[in-house]
Amino acid sequence: MNQAVGLMQVVNDVAALAEAAAERVVARLAAPSDRPAVCLSGGGTPERLYRLLGTERFRARIPWQQVHWFWGDERFVPFDDARSNAGMAMKSLLAHVPVLPKNVHRIPTDTASPHESARLYEAELRHLYGADDLDPRRPLFSVVLMGLGGDGHTASLFPGNPLDETGRWVIGVDRPGLEPFVPRVSLMLPALASTREMLFLVGGTSKRGVLKRVLAGEDLPAAHAHADGELLWLVDRDAAPERENGA
Numbered sequence: 001m002n003q004a005v006g007l008m009q010v011v012n013d014v015a016a017l018a019e020a021a022a023e024r025v026v027a028r029l030a031a032p033s034d035r036p037a038v039c040l041s042g043g044g045t046p047e048r049l050y051r052l053l054g055t056e057r058f059r060a061r062i063p064w065q066q067v068h069w070f071w072g073d074e075r076f077v078p079f080d081d082a083r084s085n086a087g088m089a090m091k092s093l094l095a096h097v098p099v100l101p102k103n104v105h106r107i108p109t110d111t112a113s114p115h116e117s118a119r120l121y122e123a124e125l126r127h128l129y130g131a132d133d134l135d136p137r138r139p140l141f142s143v144v145l146m147g148l149g150g151d152g153h154t155a156s157l158f159p160g161n162p163l164d165e166t167g168r169w170v171i172g173v174d175r176p177g178l179e180p181f182v183p184r185v186s187l188m189l190p191a192l193a194s195t196r197e198m199l200f201l202v203g204g205t206s207k208r209g210v211l212k213r214v215l216a217g218e219d220l221p222a223a224h225a226h227a228d229g230e231l232l233w234l235v236d237r238d239a240a241p242e243r244e245n246g247a
């Protein structure tokens with residue numbers, strides 16, 4: 001098993017993926033913390049999880065007034081653009097639960113460039129963290145959600161992009177390697193790693209090939225992801241390698 005991949009849990013389907021992820025998020029947010037914080041991912045996979053967290057079954061189990069909400073990456077588009085990761089999370093969850101608006105930390109996309117947005121977001125993260133260097137014993141996040149793109153990208157760190165520019169927590173990405181082909185803003189791997197738990201959500205047959213490449217240790221951004229705490233890949237049967245899904 002590739003060191004970076006860590007543990008893998010195979011679940012039946014995308015519904016079970018959302019269920020398993022929701023239970024992990026609830027458990028992490030229940031742990032004592034002076035600032036519980038979730039770093040959300042974008043794209044299509046997590047939307048089912050976000051909707052589930054707002055249902056009666058999970059709603060009462062999350063300390064909404066205490067939790068801070070961040071994003072691991074964002075498309076450099078207006079908030080009301082259908083491609084906005086923050087817009088998707090707002091519509092599917094945050095607008096329907098009692099979060100404190102001051103605790104919702106969106107990546108700004110109304111700046112002059114994704115690089116300016118990255119500088120601003122990095123400053124906000126550093127201010128909230130209260131130190132310039134990340135300490136593995138004091139993680140930035142309680143849980144970081146991650147996706148896997150068909151080219152092996154994660155967050156908005158694409159093959160060929162720098163993954164860990166020494167000292168930088170957030171970067172602008174002018175040319176993403178996969179649609180939507182709009183500039184991006186992305187946390188870098190060391191900032192994403194500063195978490196009690198990193199949770200990859202991977203579902204569907206379209207991800208089987210790229211997941212196999214990650215597991216084989218191919219030099220892909222997602223294969224370099226790591227976490228100061230636990231790293232768990234939640235994968236459904238359609239995306240899991242043959243040996244894992246009993247096929």
Ligand code: 6PG
Nearest residue numbers: 042043044045147148149154155
């Ligand atoms: C983004 C995401 C990205 C996503 C993967 C998988 O902004 O696009 O953060 O990293 O997680 O591309 O996306 P799907 O879940 O849509 O396959």
